[in-house]
Amino acid sequence: MSASTFGSGIRRREDPRLITGSASYTDDITLPGTLHAALLRSPYAHARINGIDTSQAASAQGVVAVYIGADTEGEIAPSPCAWLLPDSGLTIADYHCVARDTVRYVGDIVAVVVAETRHEAYDALDLIEVDYDPLDAVVEPKKAAADGAPQLHAEIAGNQAFHWTVTGGGDIDEAFSQADVVVKETIIQQRLIPNAMEPRATLASYTAATGELTVWNTTQNPHILRFLSSLVIGVPEDRLRVIAPEVGGGFGSKIAAYPADFITMFCSKKLGAPVKWVESRSENYQATTHxxxxxxxxxxxxxxxxxxxxxxxxxxxxxxxxxxxxxxxxxxxxxxxxxxxxxxxxxxxxxxxxxxxxxxxxxxxxxxxxxxxxxxxxxxxxxxxxxxxxxxxxxxxxxxxxxxxxxxxxxxxxxxxxxxxxxxxxxxxxxxxxxxxxxxxxxxxxxxxxxxxxxxxxxxxxxxGPSQVAGAIGFQGGLWESAIVRFHPSGKVHVMIGASPHGQGEETTFAQIIAGELGVSPDDVKVIHGDTDNTPMGWGTYGSRTTAVGGAALALAARKIRDKAKVIAAHLLEAAVEDMDYDDGKFFVKGSPDSSKTIQDIALMANVAWNMPEGVEAGLEATTFYDPPxxxxxxxxxxxxxxxxxxxxxxxxxxxxxxxxxxxxxxxxxxxxxxxxxxxxxxxxxxxxxxxxxxxxxxxxxxxxxxxxxxxxxxxxxxxxxxxxxxxxxxxxxxxxxxxxxxxxxxxxxxxxxxxxxxxxxxxxxxxxxxxxxxxxxxxxxxxx
Amino acid sequence: MFAPQFDYYRASSVAEAAALLEQHPDSKVLAGGHSLIPVLKLRLAAPSALIDIGRIDGIRGIREEAGRIVIGALTTHAEIAASATLQSGATALSEAAGMIGDPAVRNRGTIGGNVAHADPASDLPAVLRCLGAEFSIAGSSGTRTVDAADFFEGLMTTAVEEHEILTSISLPSGSGGQGSAYAKFSHPASRYAVIGAAASVAVADGVCSAASVALGGLVPAPVRAEAVEDALVGKALSAGAIADAARCVGDSLDDDEVLGDVYASAEYRSAVAHVWVGRALTAAAARCG
Amino acid sequence: MTIPVSITVNGRRYDREVEPRLLLVHFIRDVLGLTGTKVGCDTSQCGSCTILLDGVSAKACTCLAVQADGASVTTIEGLAGDSELHPLQESFWNKHGLQCGYCTPGMILASHELLRCNADPSAEEIRHGLEGNMCRCTGYQNIVRAVRDAAETMQGGTS
Structure with a gap:
């Protein structure tokens, strides 16, 4: 019965909390004493900043702090680019989280206000005076490559971030010169705005006494965000906990680690209080990636x-x-x-x-x-x-x-x-x-x-994946995934994964994988994800990889469990392991299916460990790191x-x-x-x-x-x-x-x-x-x- | 988004509302809020106070009075869309109200708030212009009536003065042999009108005896398409006659006035307006019972 | 300036002093802590904040809390009975009418309005009835199925 749930369109296990309003997305979480951050963003696409006057904002009602770029020097490193494309002349411009002397797009962050309420934070934004010197802008990529185009970054000639080529097979010029027909077109793949229905948000809470920073964020990849945040904010990775709670869609726009996230963490660290930042939809259009x-x-x-x-x-x-x-x-x-x-x-x-x-x-x-x-x-x-x-x-x-x-x-x-x-x-x-x-x-x-x-x-x-390819193509991380499968004494299962689904339904499909591999009901499997403190390392949910890579890790972890359970079952049934058979959650001696041990029986025995085979550890748990071939x-x-x-x-x-x-x-x-x-x-x-x-x-x-x-x-x-x-x-x-x-x-x-x-x-x-x-x-x- | 601070006063009568408006300079009238609140949230306006007229009795609802249909300013778009009186007597208006925004917006948004805001992309102004509406406006010195041609003065401006309140809108009751309709080219994002065409026609002895056509969406304030009307009167309302007449719409559009934006240019709107005029006329003609 | 308001939410009356500028959605979420109602835009487009205000749907982002003084509000948290889900909730679950879930509370309440006005809608009527609610995950198709399914359940229940 349970094995057949693999391949069946069962109802999602995520849904009861989502259809009742019980789920907690980042903005739904507020800690005692939470302060609210609002970001002043550049209204110019390209301008020099001559000066910023924050004095009125700093003294406005409810305002706790106002920071500009200079205040973050040495405290927030530039927002990193983590795909170092090889053989392409890649040049990476410093992406200061709060602009220093130049803004380069409408939405570039110029200042941050932290106040007791969101209304007060937004009121104070109106009181900051910035003296801009507007510069010429360029918005179309082909125009940016043209001679005489406005230059965004002084150190990067011709605005060129990289020039990458792919060449394969026979002589391309010959293919065209000898062709009977040639067809051509110029295509504009227009700019799109991803529009995950949940806008981005960060809640950061720093405890000075322990040096621990906990961050709730609308991310598709909490482990990557932890890794990058530790580098940018300087909180060691062991003291940094990133939680992706319920996340309302991403579509790629919640892969990046953003300046706004680092700034919110910085504010919490500076002020020793929880700080929350939530973007509006208009801000999302300006500043969340396209x-x-x-x-x-x-x-x-x-x-x-x-x-x-x-x-x-x-x-x-x-x-x-x-x-x-x-x-x-x-x-x-x-x-x-x-x-x-x-x-x-x-x-x-x-x-x-x-x-x-x-x-x-x-x-x-x-x-x-x-x-x-x-x-x-x-x-x-x-x-x-x-x-x-x-x-x-x-x-x-x-x-x-x-x-x-x-x-x-x-x-x-x-x-x-x-x-x-x-x-x-x-x-x-x-x-x-x-x-x-x-x-x-x-x-x-x-x-x-x-x-x-x-x-x-x-x-x-x-x-x-695989990870050696990631290295070869300059991706500054691995591309494996991990899974832990843990049986509790009653036969219920926890699955901890490093990936971080946010609408794709893996709490259900992963339970179905376990059901298929180990014969338990999907209802007995809880899939835990999104919290770096209680999930194994993983590289995230994007590129249609969660089931393809994380699901494989899970299946292999389940098979390790099955192998161990078979050894325990053989011991309990006083049979040789090689004489054991398995079918749909039951272990039995070949030819004698009526006398069997269920996976639940084994889970109980493994957890109480009263009668384990010689040399077999207690517990019924397995971890797999799956790096796809x-x-x-x-x-x-x-x-x-x-x-x-x-x-x-x-x-x-x-x-x-x-x-x-x-x-x-x-x-x-x-x-x-x-x-x-x-x-x-x-x-x-x-x-x-x-x-x-x-x-x-x-x-x-x-x-x-x-x-x-x-x-x-x-x-x-x-x-x-x-x-x-x-x-x-x-x-x-x-x-x-x-x-x-x-x-x-x-x-x-x-x-x-x-x-x-x-x-x-x-x-x-x-x-x-x-x-x-x-x-x-x-x-x-x-x-x- | 978060609006700037403002004070708030709730009026229980039109007279009290008028007095509050005079007492509080830079205040604004709040009805359903569906035009005003979005503006406040984006901090595009910062009134000192809002005078909430939303609970004033007597300026809500639809009634027939002396051959006219009177619609209280606080009547919601949903009520207008669902009104049997309007569906039969002013079909274009109920039809247009049913195309505004979405159901939740129609449940809260009011006809008075909508027309007082006078957004050029709004649906109702063109219909009201087409149907010959009259607008009752109250101030501390009494009430006056303005017809649609004078009410909509231009982009976001109406005949309602600073300390006045729009209290009701009236329309002539439709009669037999008459039909009206509204056709809309909706903006795919905002749902506002890129082009809105309202048409009312009457048929007697098999030919068009009267026609009124008004356009919105592509102009700062609704305009009558008199060239289209003139081309129809006296003719049988065949598909060909309607199409030919609709093509005269350009004669009623001032090229310098036609609005364009990143989605639809002025040139394009002018060039295709006849399509929606034709649709409105076709539907109106079919309703001439 | 603050104004006293008395608003009944999901059957319970709340008396609070609020700033006039406080939106009803922020009153519900931030003052009352009922976070099931979502904010997805700032221009009254997305419908994530849809609630029932005196029984009919409204966008809580386009209503001031002071305007709702004396009114009765139903949010997603108040839709289910004590022990069982509302048929719409059941149908969204049964028909996979949600993925990330962010639009879902608003979508369910907009669907509630749709069925209030039309107990037996066609697929096309459902699509029009939900024109003010955006979903980026489902392509709407299973939402339409869910509403149709709920309509059938609810009609079956009353006949």
Whole structure:
């Protein structure tokens, strides 16, 4: 019974506290005597600070302290960048947590007020006078690379943070010079604002007597935050406890360790009192990391029958004013290495320029580099199909990597684990009834209606690890995960993990893994995460790695438990260990299942230890540190159907069908939920979302009134299907699913809109595909005709 | 976000509210709060005091009076959307009220607060202009009535003077053979109107006997599209006639006045306004019973 | 200036002196310590702070505590009965209508309003009814399923 819970869509164990308002997110926690911090942020994108007068603020009602940059010298180190991309000329500008003499984006922190109430802290912000000398700003990455562009950091020529290249396979120039056809496009991967529904927050509590600092933070990776905070704030790691309580979504924006977090810790340490800082949504838009922001010039070489011979690209990636924690790896390692996509491409070359701009730092955002790669490849394949007059599905089929189940090398240097890309596409076309849809499209066109079909076939890299690769690519940490499984005397189980889920449901799926491995009910398993004092070290929840890496650690820990329990059971049943059998939580002598010891019996005996085998330690507990041998590579095929109103330019998403393969599904209901959410975020990029700066670096989409998030009434039901291809190297065969939807869906929707507009002569529209942009593209195309 | 400090006074009558407004310079009227509170939270305004009129009896609710429908200023958007009287007598208004914000906003936001704020992207001003509304405004020296053409003076400004309070809005009761509708191009983030088109038409003997069309969203204050109206009157309301008339909307828009923003430029809004005018007219025509 | 208010929250009356500028959501969260109601934006868009004010939905971030003087408020903490969950809570759980949970209290109370106004909504009506509540995790699909499921349960319960 219990073993069957692996693979079953049981209800989530997280939910009772969440649906009753009993869960505690960071801002829900207040300690006695908590003070409140508010941050004064620069209203200029680029300016010199001539002077700051805090005297009025310091004497305002309720104000306990006001600090400016000079007050933090020697007390808060610069906010670190922890992905030191090799062979790229990486230059890291000092990111002072409180600006010293220059501000470089709207939102750069200039001063902090600590007061008895939040109202008083915000009132005092209005009383701080800053004398700024505005400087010219640059906000677009390609412009930042141009001669004569405003320079952000004196020591960094041309605003260039890095220049990274990937080259693989045959001679790329030859591929293009000998090609029958070449297709090209320039793509703007617009800046996105992640918008986790819970804004970021920190509560820091320092006890001078013990030198201990406890920090509650909205982080995706508490152990990394502890590590970095100890370096920045100077509290030794053994005295520093980081707790990620309930965390309300992250999508990459809660990976970074932020200046505001370090400042809050500093204030608590300075004042010897708990200090809480909570950002408003507008502050979140200004100062919590953004995503994407690429200018991509891409081209594809192919034969006349549609066989791809080479892919070449140059990308200018906006990094913002400073390099955030993991930023350099996103538009490079997680992007450029995926340019082969699901295709056999014999030659690939990409140059990526990372540029400093006077904007909010850019970091991982759901998919992190991979949506930008998938979009490039899937656009080029569609352009090739259009050029050759072939159906997009057919061009894909002519170039797919054939089915493989134990490794396939692509020219970028990766070894994909397993895949059947044609299988996914075939299933998609059948489920969607693609031929029928094409017939309906043709009929609609006759009636002046513009219906479009868009395909996106993708593979992504996730389960970030192994650690020696992390080292080789400059990631300043490991990429293993750990798990402790502990049986209590009554047979109930605690699982402690180093990863830190924040909505993905691993309290449930990990209980299901234990149930599958050890035959206990998932209800008897409590999964503990997010507190560095009572969980083993781990590197965090991002990159669809929690189940792929942490789940493997857990499965292996459970198997260690099973091995030990078998030894104890053999002893109790007076049998030889090699004669023992196990089935669904019961240990018995082979052939005698009626006389067995349950895992609960063993747990009790191991804990009381009255009658243990010779040389076996008491307790039933196991720890595993799992360093994966390779990444995992989920994949799939998606289809979007849209209708464009040519009169207004409005795009209606009419249908969305997805086939995803993440290997065996521990809980298919949770997998489906991840797919829904991921797809909708990618649809958001295609149709609605864009962080817009004006030329002076003012964020024009600075509130939820301006930045358009997907809403329920603009979306169709998403049709979700799957295939199952286990990863050959993973103990459970599972791959990640957190980002897959986002990686696929933007290209699917975009391709559908271009397909719809094809009869009108439209070839490209910048995202998001707002009515005005679509309308203008139609006007321009009609003007050409 | 946290508003700056202000004082607060609760008025129990219109007269008391008017007196409080005079006593407290730089004070503002608080009704449902859905226009004012967001402004205060973002610290875009710092009034000395708020005069809460939200509990004044007698300026809430919908009643019919001497051939007109009278709507108290404190009537919520939800009440307007659900009103059978308005659904039949001023369909465009109930329709527009049902498109404001979202259900929770409609439960608290009031028609008086909405129109007194006079946000150009608001839905109701265009409808009220279209339907020939009259506005009752009370001050310490009594009450006066202003029609819609004079009420909306420009961007965020109305005929309500500093120490006055909007108390009610009245509309002519719709009659048989008449229909009205509101069509909206919603901003995907704010839900405010990028373009809002209100239309009211009457049909007699198979042809349009009267038409009123007003636009909001893309202009600082609602405007009548007289060119569209003129093109319709005397014609049968066929799809072709409506489309042709709607295309005249540009004649009623002053290019220098049309609003644009990062989401939709003035040029674009002007160019596609006819689509929503056409939709409103089509729906209104279908309602002519 | 402070103003005395008397606000009943989840059936219990609270008498407090508050600054006029105090938002109802901060009164609920910071003064009363009922933190189930969330703040997700500052422009009345996201709906995380949705509560019931005298039985109908309201965004507690767009209401001053002084405006709620004398009113009765229901928050997520007050929705369930003594021993059992409200059908909406059950349905959100059963249909995987939440992931990170941050929007959930507001989403459930907005759904409560939706079913108050329309006991038998279609999927499309549900999507429109929830237009003022944002969720970044679920893509809304399972929320729509959950509300539909709750509607069926609640209708079954009354017929």
């Amino acid at each position: 995503g994407r922001d690429h200018v991509q010039e891409i081209e594809l070489a192919a034969t006349a029958d549609g066989k791809i011979k080479g892919l070449r690209a140059t990308v200018w990636a906006g990094m913002g004013a400073y390099l955030s924690t993991a930023a350099p790896g996103i538009p490079t390692i997680l992007h450029g290495l995926m340019l082969s996509g699901v295709y056999d491409i014999p030659a690939i070359h990409e140059d990526v320029y990372g540029l400093y701009t006077n904007t909010t730092p850019v970091e991982a955002y759901r998919g992190a580099g991979r949506p930008e790669a998938t979009f490039m490849v899937e656009r080029l394949v569609d352009l090739l199909a259009a050029k050759l007059g072939l159906d997009p599905a057919e061009v894909r089929r002519r170039n797919f990597i054939p089915k493989f189940d134990d490794g396939h090398d692509v020219v970028t240097g990766l070894t994909y684990d397993s895949g059947n890309y044609d299988g996914a596409l075939s299933k998609l076309l059948a489920e969607a009834d693609y031929q029928q849809l094409r017939a309906e499209q043709a009929e609609a066109r006759k009636n002046g209606r513009y219906i479009g079909l868009g395909l996106s076939t993708y593979v992504e890299i996730c389960g970030l 390779n990444f995992v590579f989920p994949y799939g095929a998606h289809l979007a159907v849209v209708e464009v109103d040519a009169e207004s330019g409005n795009v209606e998403l009419k249908r969305y069908v997805a086939v995803d393969d993440c290997g065996p599904q521990i809980n298919p209901v949770i997998v489906e939920g991840q797919v829904h959410g991921g797809i909708v975020q990618g649809i958001g990029q295609a149709l609605w979302e864009e962080g817009v700066y004006d030329d002076d670096g003012q964020l024009l989409t600075g509130t939820m009134l301006d930045y358009a998030l997907p809403r329920a009434d603009r979306l169709p039901d998403i049709e979700v299907h799957s295939t199952v291809t286990p990863s050959p190297h993973h103990p459970l065969g599972v791959k990640g699913i957190g980002e897959a939807g986002t990686i696929a869906s933007t290209a699917a929707v975009y391709n559908a809109v271009i397909d719809a507009l094809a009869p009108l002569g439209v070839e490209a529209v910048n995202m998001p595909l707002t009515p005005e942009r679509v309308w203008r593209s139609i006007q321009a195309a009609q003007g050409r005709n």
